[in-house]
Each structure stands twice: as C-alpha cells, then as structure tokens.
Amino acid sequence: MSLIEELAKNASKAAKQLAILSTEQKNTVLKALAAALRAQSEEILKANQQDLDAAKQNQLSAAMVDRLTLTTQRIDDMAVGVEQIAQLPDPVGTTRELGRQPSGILVRKMRVPLGVICMIYEARPNVTADAGALCFKSGNGVILRGGKEALNSSLAIAKVMHQVLNQFGLPEELITVVPDPDRALLLELMQQKDDIDLIIPRGGEGLIEFVTNNSAIPVIQHFKGVCHLYVDADADLDIAMPLLLNGKTQRTGVCNALECLLVHRDIAGAFLPQVSAALEGAQVKINACEKAANYFNTVKVLSDDEFGEEYLDLEIAIAVVDDFNGALAHIDRFGSHHTEVICTKNQKTAALFQQCVDASVVMVNASSRFSDGGQLGLGAEIGIATTKLHAYGPMGLESLTTEKYLVEGEGQIRE
Amino acid sequence: MSLIEELAKNASKAAKQLAILSTEQKNTVLKALAAALRAQSEEILKANQQDLDAAKQNQLSAAMVDRLTLTTQRIDDMAVGVEQIAQLPDPVGTTRELGRQPSGILVRKMRVPLGVICMIYEARPNVTADAGALCFKSGNGVILRGGKEALNSSLAIAKVMHQVLNQFGLPEELITVVPDPDRALLLELMQQKDDIDLIIPRGGEGLIEFVTNNSAIPVIQHFKGVCHLYVDADADLDIAMPLLLNGKTQRTGVCNALECLLVHRDIAGAFLPQVSAALEGAQVKINACEKAANYFNTVKVLSDDEFGEEYLDLEIAIAVVDDFNGALAHIDRFGSHHTEVICTKNQKTAALFQQCVDASVVMVNASSRFSDGGQLGLGAEIGIATTKLHAYGPMGLESLTTEKYLVEGEGQIRE
Numbered sequence: 077m078s079l080i081e082e083l084a085k086n087a088s089k090a091a092k093q094l095a096i097l098s099t100e101q102k103n104t105v106l107k108a109l110a111a112a113l114r115a116q117s118e119e120i121l122k123a124n125q126q127d128l129d130a131a132k133q134n135q136l137s138a139a140m141v142d143r144l145t146l147t148t149q150r151i152d153d154m155a156v157g158v159e160q161i162a163q164l165p166d167p168v169g170t171t172r173e174l175g176r177q178p179s180g181i182l183v184r185k186m187r188v189p190l191g192v193i194c195m196i197y198e199a200r201p202n203v204t205a206d207a208g209a210l211c212f213k214s215g216n217g218v219i220l221r222g223g224k225e226a227l228n229s230s231l232a233i234a235k236v237m238h239q240v241l242n243q244f245g246l247p248e249e250l251i252t253v254v255p256d257p258d259r260a261l262l263l264e265l266m267q268q269k270d271d272i273d274l275i276i277p278r279g280g281e282g283l284i285e286f287v288t289n290n291s292a293i294p295v296i297q298h299f300k301g302v303c304h305l306y307v308d309a310d311a312d313l314d315i316a317m318p319l320l321l322n323g324k325t326q327r328t329g330v331c332n333a334l335e336c337l338l339v340h341r342d343i344a345g346a347f348l349p350q351v352s353a354a355l356e357g358a359q360v361k362i363n364a365c366e367k368a369a370n371y372f373n374t375v376k377v378l379s380d381d382e383f384g385e386e387y388l389d390l391e392i393a394i395a396v397v398d399d400f401n402g403a404l405a406h407i408d409r410f411g412s413h414h415t416e417v418i419c420t421k422n423q424k425t426a427a428l429f430q431q432c433v434d435a436s437v438v439m440v441n442a443s444s445r446f447s448d449g450g451q452l453g454l455g456a457e458i459g460i461a462t463t464k465l466h467a468y469g470p471m472g473l474e475s476l477t478t479e480k481y482l483v484e485g486e487g488q489i490r491e
Numbered sequence: 492m493s494l495i496e497e498l499a500k501n502a503s504k505a506a507k508q509l510a511i512l513s514t515e516q517k518n519t520v521l522k523a524l525a526a527a528l529r530a531q532s533e534e535i536l537k538a539n540q541q542d543l544d545a546a547k548q549n550q551l552s553a554a555m556v557d558r559l560t561l562t563t564q565r566i567d568d569m570a571v572g573v574e575q576i577a578q579l580p581d582p583v584g585t586t587r588e589l590g591r592q593p594s595g596i597l598v599r600k601m602r603v604p605l606g607v608i609c610m611i612y613e614a615r616p617n618v619t620a621d622a623g624a625l626c627f628k629s630g631n632g633v634i635l636r637g638g639k640e641a642l643n644s645s646l647a648i649a650k651v652m653h654q655v656l657n658q659f660g661l662p663e664e665l666i667t668v669v670p671d672p673d674r675a676l677l678l679e680l681m682q683q684k685d686d687i688d689l690i691i692p693r694g695g696e697g698l699i700e701f702v703t704n705n706s707a708i709p710v711i712q713h714f715k716g717v718c719h720l721y722v723d724a725d726a727d728l729d730i731a732m733p734l735l736l737n738g739k740t741q742r743t744g745v746c747n748a749l750e751c752l753l754v755h756r757d758i759a760g761a762f763l764p765q766v767s768a769a770l771e772g773a774q775v776k777i778n779a780c781e782k783a784a785n786y787f788n789t790v791k792v793l794s795d796d797e798f799g800e801e802y803l804d805l806e807i808a809i810a811v812v813d814d815f816n817g818a819l820a821h822i823d824r825f826g827s828h829h830t831e832v833i834c835t836k837n838q839k840t841a842a843l844f845q846q847c848v849d850a851s852v853v854m855v856n857a858s859s860r861f862s863d864g865g866q867l868g869l870g871a872e873i874g875i876a877t878t879k880l881h882a883y884g885p886m887g888l889e890s891l892t893t894e895k896y897l898v899e900g901e902g903q904i905r906e
Contacts, residue, residue: 092823092849095847095849096846096847169846174867174868175868177861177866177867177868179861179866181854181857181861181866183867183868186845186846188849190879190880191849191879273878273879273880274880294709294878294880312902314902315901315902318902318904319902319904321904322904322905326904326905408507426899430601430897431511431584431601432510432511434507434510434603434606435895436895436896437895437896437897437898438895438896438897438898439596439897439898439899439900440897440898440899440900441899441900441901441902441903442596442898442899442900442902442903442904443900443903443904443905445904445905446592446594446596446898446900446903446905447896447898451592451594451596451905452589452592452598452896452898453589453590453592453598463688464605464606464688464893465605465688465689465709465880465881465893466880466881467893468893468894468895469894469895469896470896478879478880478882478883479883479884480850480851480852480853480883480884481851481852481853481862481867481884481885482845482852482853482854482855483852483853483854483855483857483861483862483867484854484855484856484857485854485855485856485857485858485861486730486856487727487729487730487733487734487856487857488856488857488858488861489733489734489736489737489741489858489860490737490741490858490860490861490866
C-alpha cells in the first residue's frame with residue numbers, strides 16, 4: 077500500500093470511532109486542544125520560523141509572508157477559534173421526524189458525519205487548526221494538504237493536536253497533515269474515493285479548476301466572487317452610500333467585496349454625483365457604462381461585454397440599468413452565484429429580488445461583507461460553495477454532515 | 492453550437508422561468524398533464540407499439556420487454572403518479588430562520604431549485620413521465636436520456652408534456668427528451684457543466700460507473716443494495732421470520748431486497764432451524780458460514796471473504812455472529828450503504844444500531860422493502876443515493892433543491 081492509500085484508509089477507519097463520540101466528549105477534546113495550542117506556542121513559533129526563513133530565501137511576496145507568519149497573538153486567535161467551535165451546536169445526531177406512514181412505520185432523519193474530508197489549501201497555517209477543529213466537531217476525519225511553504229508550521233500544529241488526541245485515547249489519524257508536498261501525491265490523494273468523501277479546495281480559481289479537473293472525489297467549488305450592489309429607484313441613498321463604500325473599500329482582496337454597482341436610471345441623477353465624489357475620495361478606479369461614465373471625471377468606459385470582472389482591488393464597475401429586470405439580467409449574466417445585494421425601501425421589490433436572484437447569499441440593505449460564516453451565525457466556516465450540490469454559500473458544521481433515514485416498526489412487512 | 496449544447500442552454504434558460512412559478516401554478520400544470528396523458532393514451536400506445544415491434548426483432552429479453560410495455564392501465568398509473576406529485580408539498584420557496592445576528596442583520600435560508608437535472612436511464616417509458624413531473628414540481632428543467640429501445644414511447648410522452656406546457660405559455664425546453672441515442676452525444680451531454688447541475692443515472696452498476704467516470708457534472712450514485720437483516724439475541728422471532736421472508740422473497744430483483752441474514756449466536760439454535768424450514772419451503776438457495784451451514788440440508792459454505800454478494804434472486808447469505816459488534820463489523824465490511832435492518836426487542840441495542848450503522852436507511856423491526864420514497868413518505872422518488880454528498884438514500888422533491896441564504900438589514904455595514 078502506498079503512503080497516500082495508507083493515510084486515507086487510516087483516516088477512514090479512525091473516523092468511524094469519532095462518528096459515535098458524544099458532543100460533550102468532542103467539546104472536552106476541543107477545549108484541551110485550545111489550551112495545548114497556547115501552552116505550546118513556542119514550539120509552533122519555532123517551526124514557523126523555519127518556514128519564514130525559507131520564504132525569505134525563496135523571495136515570497138509580502139502578502140504570502142504575511143499569511144504565513146504566526147505570532148503569539150495569532151496562535152491565541154487560533155485557540156479562541158477552536159474554543160468557539162466547541163461552543164457551537166453539534167449537528168451530529170440531531171433528528172427530524174418525517175412522520176408515521178400508512179404502513180405504521182415511523183420515519184425520521186438523523187444527521188451524520190460525511191466520513192473523511194480532504195482540505196487542499198495554500199500556505200496558511202491557521203487553516204490547519206480551523207479545519208481540524210471544524211471537521212473534528214462535525215465527526216469527520218480530515219486530511220490536510222496545505223501549501224508546502226507552511227509545511228513545518230502545519231506539522232507543528234498537527235503535533236499538538238495529536239498529543240491531545242492521544243491524551244483522550246483517540247487515534248491520531250483523525251487529523252492528518254500530508255507530510256510530503258509532492259504534486260504526484262496530491263494527484264494520488266484525489267483518487268482515494270473509497271476512503272475520502274469530500275474535497276474542499278481553498279484558494280484561487282486556478283487551484284479550484286485543478287482540483288475539479290483531477291479529482292475522482294466530489295469537490296466543493298468556490299470559483300469567484302463578482303458581487304453586485306443594485307441601488308433601486310426606491311432606495312434610501314443614506315443607506316446606499318455606506319453599503320457601497322463598505323462593500324468596495326473595507327477589504328478589497330476578499331471574495332465578498334463589491335465588484336459592480338448597478339443604479340436604476342430614475343435615481344442615477346441623484347446618486348451618481350455622490351458616488352463620484354465618494355469613490356474618487358476613496359481612490360477607487362472607475363469603470364462604467366456610457367450612461368454612468370458621464371458622472372465621473374476619470375473613468376474607463378466599458379462595453380456591454382466587459383462587465384463581470386473580479387477586481388479584488390480598489391476598482392469597480394458601474395452601470396445604469398433601465399429597471400428592476402435590467403438589474404436582474406445584468407446579475408444573471410455577470411454574477412458568480414456568490415453574494416448579491418439590493419438597496420431599496422420597497423419591500424415587494426426586495427422580496428422579488430431575493431426570490432429571483434440566483435446566488436448563494438441574497439441581501440437586502442446590508443453590506444456584502446457580511447457574507448461569511450461568522451457573520452451569518454454559523455460560528456466558523458470551512459469554505460463557501462458557489463455551486464449548488466450538497467452546499468450553497470458559506471459552509472459551517474451542518475454542511476459537513478448528511479442525513480440518513482431511521483425507520484422504526486413493530487414487525488411491519490410490505491404487502 | 493452543437494445539438495447538445497443548444498439543448499442544454501435552452502433547458503437552463505427555460506428553468507429560470509420555472510424557478511419563480513408559484514406552487515399553485517405548477518400544480519395546475521401537473522393536473523392538466525395527468526389529464527392529457529389519459530386523453531392521449533392511444534397515441535402513446537401507438538408509439539410504444541413501434542418500440543415493441545423493434546424489441547421483438549432485436550430479441551430483447553422478456554424482462555426488458557415487460558419494462559418497455561405500456562398499456563392503458565400503465566398510462567393511467569403514470570397519470571396517477573403525476574397527480575400524486577401535484578399533491579405533495581412544494582419545497583421551493585420554503586424558508587427557515589437562522590436568527591438575528593449581533594450586527595442586527597436577519598439571516599434565513601430559502602429552498603431553491605438546482606437548475607437543470609439530467610436523467611440517464613434504461614428503457615423504461617414511465618420514468619419519462621415520473622422524472623418529468625418531479626423535476627417540474629421542484630422547479631428544475633430536465634433533460635431525459637432514456638434507453639434507445641424506448642425512444643418512440645418517450646418522445647410520444649414528451650409530446651403530450653410539451654402540448655400542456657404550451658397551453659400554459661411555458662417553454663417546451665423545460666422537459667427535453669434527447670432525440671438521438673448516439674453514445675457520442677451522451678458523452679457530450681455529460682460535459683455541459685455550465686448548464687446542467689446534476690446527473691442522476693438510474694440502472695445497473697455498469698451504467699453508474701460509466702456515467703461517474705465520464706461526467707464533468709456531479710453525479711448522484713446508487714451502486715447496489717446489499718441489505719442485511721441482523722437478528723439480535725433479544726429478537727422477537729415471530730417478528731424476525733416475516734421480516735426475513737418479506738425482505739428476501741416479496742420481490743427479489745430490487746435493491747431493497749435482503750441479501751444477507753446475520754444471526755446472534757445465542758439465538759442461532761432457536762432461529763436457524765425455523766429459517767431452514769421456511770427458506771427451503773420458499774425455494775431460496777442458501778449460502779452460509781460454517782457455523783450456520785449446520786442447520787441447512789442443501790447449502791454452499793462461504794469463506795469469510797465470500798460475503799457481500801448482491802444476488803437479486805431467490806438466494807441468500809447467512810452468517811452467525813458472536814455479538815452485536817460482530818454484526819456491525821460484518822455490515823461495515825460488506826454493506827453497500829443502502830438499507831440495514833435490526834430485529835430486536837432491546838431499545839438500547841436498536842438505538843445503538845441506528846447510530847452506528849453507516850447506511851442511508853437504518854431500520855428497526857421493519858422490512859427492508861420499505862426503503863423506497865413512496866413508503867418513506869416522500870411521495871415519489873427520483874433515485875436512491877448510496878453516496879453521501881448532497882443526498883443520501885431515497886431522493887424526493889427536497890433532494891432536487893438546495894438552500895440559499897437570505898439576509899435583511901437596515902443599512903448595516905461591517906466594522
């Protein structure tokens with residue numbers, strides 16, 4: 077058996093032990109894990125320093141080095157994250173009744189873990205702790221394959237996790253960091269469909285495409301976030317402006333940032349001069365349709381085909397639409413099924429927008445930046461799905477489970 | 492654009508119109524469809540006769556010809572099925588609240604259709620009507636690619652559906668029968684991932700493997716049904732015997748038939764002589780472990796590795812297990828994640844069995860033959876998933892939908 081086959085088989089075997097632990101047992105382990113992360117932060121920082129030294133030698137970008145860097149504070153943040161996961165309600169074992177059937181059998185559904193989750197992600201050591209804790213709480217074994225630049229840090233964090241698992245008589249194989257960053261092993265990992273139930277890639281579009289095209293295991297896909305704010309004719313402009321600025325400028329490199337503003341033509345004359353002043357003040361680069369462009373001093377005019385860009389920067393696209401249906405059509409064409417926002421005082425328009433827009437999160441009068449597991453009340457998220465199978469949108473603990481049917485009878489047979 | 496690309500694009504476009512129809516509108520269409528199937532049964536029977544003539548020429552097996560054959564009664568059954576789907580609750584548009592968050596935003600989830608479902612199935616004309624109606628009710632466009640032997644029948648049924656859709660001003664492309672059975676087109680169909688959201692193959696293991704290996708679109712997999720009945724030491728044998736006979740003999744060629752009986756060793760001496768008499772009376776061929784074999788006159792002795800067979804016939808495997816854990820280990824090794832049954836009077840053992848057994852349907856004191864959408868209260872089923880992603884077990888209308896997040900605020904922005 078190859079290293080990868082063995083590692084997948086062991087994870088699958090270990091996961092069966094975890095699936096039947098009580099919520100209390102799982103929470104006790106998680107709290108001990110948080111304490112151990114804090115207690116052993118020095119060892120983790122030492123391993124992190126090795127990764128940082130290599131990063132310097134390999135001239136990694138400042139942004140990558142920032143994501144890679146651990147500090148006592150960041151390790152404490154990880155521990156707080158693990159404690160928060162311990163506080164969250166446990167979906168595993170919860171049941172709902174489908175009712176007694178004409179035959180007399182009672183039918184229920186019970187939430188159960190998926191089995192083994194494989195996370196494929198870039199060089200972010202904190203994901204190792206987050207994903208490990210989320211998968212543990214939801215009763216799943218996890219195989220973590222992070223970016224090679226963070227391998228020493230990830231292995232050090234995993235070592236702490238293994239000590240805690242050992243302390244509670246649980247198998248280390250519940251949380252496995254792939255120790256070898258070889259790409260051939262990654263490809264082999266994606267073929268272990270008998271032992272791994274789901275792959276969640278976190279990273280750029282290229283990584284998602286690579287995993288999707290090479291995996292024999294179902295993949296949760298998160299392609300991109302081209303999020304729109306539609307300012308309706310009935311919008312309250314005192315609300316619209318903060319939504320626009322917060323969505324575009326609070327943090328630009330994230331998938332729930334705004335990339336496009338749509339304005340109803342009846343309100344364009346009132347709103348766009350304000351937008352021009354505010355966005356120019358915030359040094360946002362403007363790309364606009366011909367009608368909208370008139371309101372801006374410095375602007376690149378976009379043709380109809382040039383919308384749909386994910387800028388991930390202080391840059392935005394702006395279009396004037398003729399009416400509500402024009403906004404829907406624009407979003408339908410250029411949206412990425414991530415997050416779409418309407419600003420309106422008209423409740424009927426708001427409800428219709430929420431019904432018609434095909435996106436995983438549809439908001440009324442709130443910033444697109446709330447589209448994140450923590451802000452939506454999931455506590456923590458393991459990823460965001462922009463495809464609809466199994467999960468759609470931010471994924472918390474419940475998305476890491478499935479439901480089986482439970483049937484109880486008194487000897488009923490089928491006629 | 493090729494035929495297949497065009498057909499997938501049109502289905503996707505049409506599905507957007509369907510997604511926002513009210514439940515009442517959809518039910519009205521379904522009732523009209525049932526009436527039209529009855530009114531035009533002669534035309535459907537005429538097309539079916541063409542398929543039957545070809546089947547005779549091509550010397551299809553009696554079982555295939557039976558599945559292919561339509562009669563006035565069978566068309567009426569289809570119409571009744573469509574009417575039942577009209578009666579079922581509509582999952583689309585239902586919401587559940589996740590609560591108001593610390594930021595003040597209100598978070599809900601709303602069920603929405605998946606988009607376009609592609610059904611790939613064998614020569615069963617009735618699936619054309621069933622799947623068409625289920626997908627319609629759940630707000631999804633559907634592309635039906637059935638076995639070529641039933642193509643004329645399927646096209647005739649689709650023609651009736653299209654007339655009804657036209658009558659209500661709805662696009663015909665909501666329900667599309669692929670008019671050409673060419674295998675190259677099937678392969679092309681499975682690549683239309685931008686327009687098709689889910690593929691559901693219905694048929695033998697070979698078909699499922701073929702689709703899984705060639706599809707760029709997520710596939711709901713239903714591999715096989717190796718269902719066990721475990722008769723516990725605390726079983727009521729007056730219940731166990733009917734469960735065994737009903738599970739094994741009521742219908743043998745189906746995935747929810749029993750394929751293996753496990754008996755606790757403490758009760759083997761009392762139960763297996765009864766089993767021997769009953770199964771020999773029912774002409775069931777016996778395969779058994781060494782311990783169990785002693786109780787049977789004619790028996791093939793199985794080694795430890797030879798269990799796990801899906802007989803789909805009057806044939807069964809029987810093993811004596813040392814205890815509850817022995818039964819779990821056997822099911823874990825040889826089960827197919829379909830349906831598993833325990834017979835016991837001990838409620839604690841029953842609950843532990845339901846918790847620990849990793850199968851989509853876990854039953855206590857009820858026949859495995861109840862593992863079917865109709866019997867479980869789903870009304871109708873579009874398939875059974877033995878993998879856990881998106882759906883697990885019999886799939887009804889809810890399994891053809893997903894949930895999006897709805898957020899409402901009063902201008903909240905993220906700090």
